Amino acid sequence: MSDFLISTSNLHKSYQLAKESIPVLNGINIEVTQGEIVAIVGSSGAGKSTLLHILGGLDVPTEGSVLFRGKDIFDKNDLEQYRSRTIGFVFQFHHLMSEFTAMENVMMPALIKRVPQKQSREEAKQILRDVGLANRLNHMPSQLSGGEQQRVAIARALINEPDLILADEPTGNLDSHTGEGVFQMLEDIVRKKNKTMIIVTHNEKLSERADRIIRLIDGMVWG
Ligand SMILES: Nc1ncnc2c1ncn2[C@@H]1O[C@H](COP(=O)(O)OP(=O)(O)O)[C@@H](O)[C@H]1O
Ligand SMILES: [Mg+2]
Secondary structure, three states: OOOOOEEEEEEEEEEEEOOEEEEEEEEEOOEEOOOOEEEEEOOOOOOHHHHHHHHOOOOOOOEEEEEEOOEEOOOOOOHHHHHHHHEEEEOOOOOOOOOOOHHHHHHHHHHHOOOOHHHHHHHHHHHHHHOOOOOOOOOOHHHOOHHHHHHHHHHHHHOOOOOEEEEEOOOOOOOHHHHHHHHHHHHHHHHHOOOEEEEEOOOHHHHOOOOEEEEEEOOEEEO
């Protein structure tokens, strides 16, 4: 039994385009402990998003494995549950549903999990408070600033109390000041709740606030 929350073993990924096989990940071995905040940095095209998607069970490796609490996530027949409950995913683009309020967007994953409406509402309210949006509950996404939209997306990723938060450049579309605020908020919540986070960022300054930095170059871990 491994001591790591999540680890990968000799992870390879290539995409098949026409007759050509394009290697993207070339043997990734990483290990992340419960409670750690790990930043993944690397230039555009290095394979960061591909790696994060595979860690979250959103894409499958060509070779190698991902172990979560010692079990291969692709072996289990509860991959759906792993994706929706164990992992909280935050994307660069918020992907909020434009027809629904901030509160409704955040409630959605809880409702899908069949948490009763009233309880989902209370939990959504609490987590929106935690991300600093207590007074934006009934705003539509279009009525929110970029930073606020991303806070809602983070609240939505957190409502089901995932063990592991995977964030793919969550501040990539924000100006540096707003991005810093969102990063700080995310870091505070993760530390307060003793969660684990793997966060992809382009921002060197922000990455230094993580416990550890993993550098990805051409689909390989550097150093
Ligand atoms: N679905 C796909 N089909 C073919 N190639 C892809 C696909 N997704 C990503 N790639 C390629 O894989 C490489 C790594 O992409 P990505 O993981 O998105 O990099 P990063 O997030 O580090 O910028 C890029 O060269 C990209 O063009
Ligand atoms: Mg990317």
